[in-house]
Amino acid sequence: MAALIDAIDVKRKTTFELEGVPYYCLDADISSPTARGGQTLVRLRMRNMLTRAVFDKTFKASDKFKEPDLQTIPATYLYSDGDGSYFLDQESFETLQLGEAMVDDALELMVEGLAIQIDLFNGNPIGLTLPAQVELAVRSTEPGVKGDTASGGVTKAAVMETGLEIRVPFFIKEGERLKVTTETREFAGRA
Structure with missing residues (x-):
């Protein structure tokens, strides 16, 4: 009981x-x-x-x-389609499907192979927990302009490989891998 x-x-x-x-x-x-x-x-x-x-x-x-029957299991993100997002349970090696509402806006932070935690209630998936930081590649950003360093703390917009848009320092270039804090969705450093 x-x-x-x-x-x-x-x-x-x-x-x-x-x-x-x-x-x-x-x-x-x-x-x-x-x-x-x-x-x-x-x-x-x-x-x-x-x-x-x-x-x-x-x-x-x-x-x-x-006390709820909650369980957390390690999983890996596989892919998403119109029916939901799919994850590989790292303990049983079964594929778990989470609906759009359960994944919410976490898709902007997930790339194939990302290790996450899936929350289960009474054995059924109800949501996920992302790591504190994820590594994402910069898909597009404007080039930095010479002289921008003088004012310090200058940032520009960058679109990551998942479509997430964040503010990054001016010296970041397209193709670079960056660490992004999952809770605040802010630049945390180069990967």
């Missing part, structure tokens, strides 16, 4: 199950009563891990949640 979690014990980055749906806690705020006999309330900012919807909800401190 799955363990139960008290609402008052739910902290930031905790996962829990409510009404058969897994949630991820983004923030927790505990309100203690000022009057006698008042109940301690826990206000949670939570993300539905299936729909990605974010909302706030208040619970009594004594409310209990099930």
Whole structure:
């Protein structure tokens, strides 16, 4: 039987199950009563891990949640088509398909062969986790203009091989491989 979690014990980055749906806690705020006999309330900012919807909800401190049957498996990105994106499970070597909603805008950061983590709920894929940084090649960018270094911190637009557009230093040329931070989608250095 799955363990139960008290609402008052739910902290930031905790996962829990409510009404058969897994949630991820983004923030927790505990309100203690000022009057006698008042109940301690826990206000949670939570993300539905299936729909990605974010909302706030208040619970009594004594409310209990099930621990979700969540699993993370290593996988490799293969390709995408009109039906979704395909990944190779590195443990069972099965091909897993994730729909467009599950992959969301992560496609702009994925190239063939990228190692990622796939999140499973009750054995079914529900989403993915990218590494902190990915390496992408510059597809197109304007050449730097001599003298741009004087002002320091000068950037220009660059379109990466996946279609992602980021700001890069002026000295970056087409064809170079760059590190891109997946969370902020910003230039992190040369690869």
